[in-house]
Amino acid sequence: xxxxxxxxxxxxxxxxxxxxxxxxxxxxxxxxxxxxxxxxxxxxxxxxxxxxxxxxxxxxxxxxxxxxxxxxxxxxxxxxxxxxxxxxxxxxxxxxxxxxxxxxxxxxxxxxxxxxxxxxxxxxxxxxxxxxxxxxxxxxxxxxxxxxxxxxxxxxxxxxxxxxxxxxxxxxxxxxxxxxxxxxxxxxxxxxx
Ligand SMILES: C[S@@+](CC[C@H](N)C(=O)[O-])C[C@H]1O[C@@H](n2cnc3c(N)ncnc32)[C@H](O)[C@@H]1O
Numbered sequence: 514x515x516x517x518x519x520x521x522x523x524x525x526x527x528x529x530x531x532x533x534x535x536x537x538x539x540x541x542x543x544x545x546x547x548x549x550x551x552x553x554x555x556x557x558x559x560x561x562x563x564x565x566x567x568x569x570x571x572x573x574x575x576x577x578x579x580x581x582x583x584x585x586x587x588x589x590x591x592x593x594x595x596x597x598x599x600x601x602x603x604x605x606x607x608x609x610x611x612x613x614x615x616x617x618x619x620x621x622x623x624x625x626x627x628x629x630x631x632x633x634x635x636x637x638x639x640x641x642x643x644x645x646x647x648x649x650x651x652x653x654x655x656x657x658x659x660x661x662x663x664x665x666x667x668x669x670x671x672x673x674x675x676x677x678x679x680x681x682x683x684x685x686x687x688x689x690x691x692x693x694x695x696x697x698x699x700x701x702x703x704x705x706x
Contacts, residue, residue, distance in 0.1 A: 536655050539587040543580040544635070550575040550671070551685045552640040555611040575640045575671050582666040588647065590659050591636035596629045604629065611681075612637045617653060632658055642673035642686050649674055 553571035576588075595616045596604065604610050609631065616630035631637075636658050639647060648663045666672065673686075 536590065536592075536652075536657055538590050540589045540635070541582065541586055543578060543582060544588060544672070545577050545579045546635075546638060547575050547577050547671075548572065550640065555608060555682065573640070574638055575673075576635055576638050578666045578668055578670050578672060581668050582662050584662055584664045586662045586666075588660040588662065588672065589635040590657050591632050591634035593630040593632050593636075593651075593656050593658060595656065596631070598626055598628050601629045614658070616651070636660065639672060639674045641676040641680065641684060642671070643675060643684070645673050645675040646670065647672050647674045 549572040551572065552575055553573035582588075593614070593616065595618055596613070598618070598620065601613070604613060612631065613629040614632055614636075616628050617625060618628050619625055636649070639660070646663050646666055647660055649658050649660045651658055660674070662672070
């Protein structure tokens with residue numbers, strides 16, 4: 514195409530200037546969605562919640578590496594839908610509450626505030642791990658989040674982000690603080706006295 518790349522050609526066809534209105538999308542093809550991880554999604558459905566309470570654990574989805582991945586590999590570029598300020602008052606009563614990200618934005622008066630955003634694509638499927646192996650970056654201008662591997666990843670590893678310290682579920686990956694029935698800890702306390 515006489516030195517014109519496919520991307521430039523597409524942009525010319527649509528009258529779009531470079532970098533302005535185009536977000537190049539990437540998704541690694543070396544990923545898989547696993548459906549039966551122990552990290553169950555929260556459910557608002559009363560019947561399902563009862564079934565979980567009575568029958569035990571409820572499985573959830575997670576993103577895993579289907580091949581070895583080098584550090585800094587782009588896993589996905591996900592479009593987001595920022596919610597209007599105040600809309601979280603409604604989403605917190607729905608299952609969506611467990612899927613939204615904090616999103617900085619500005620009011621019409623120019624005041625910086627934090628709202629929420631729904632993330633499309635794999636961004637909503639990454640589970641939490643305190644020592645995350647995926648990092649993410651917001652682009653508040655272009656309304657996308659880019660996810661990258663934080664280090665070399667082995668085939669079969671789960672790809673996780675960190676949700677921070679204030680979790681509203683029990684972290685199945687968290688190290689158990691007291692093993693056994695706790696008597697070891699009690700013995701140690703008594704010895705120290
Ligand atoms: C954004 S969703 C992640 C995808 C979710 N596993 C699914 O199947 O739809 C977040 C929810 O996943 C579950 N989750 C994520 N990380 C977890 C972890 N380390 N331990 C237990 N549950 C986890 C929690 O229920 C959390 O509210």
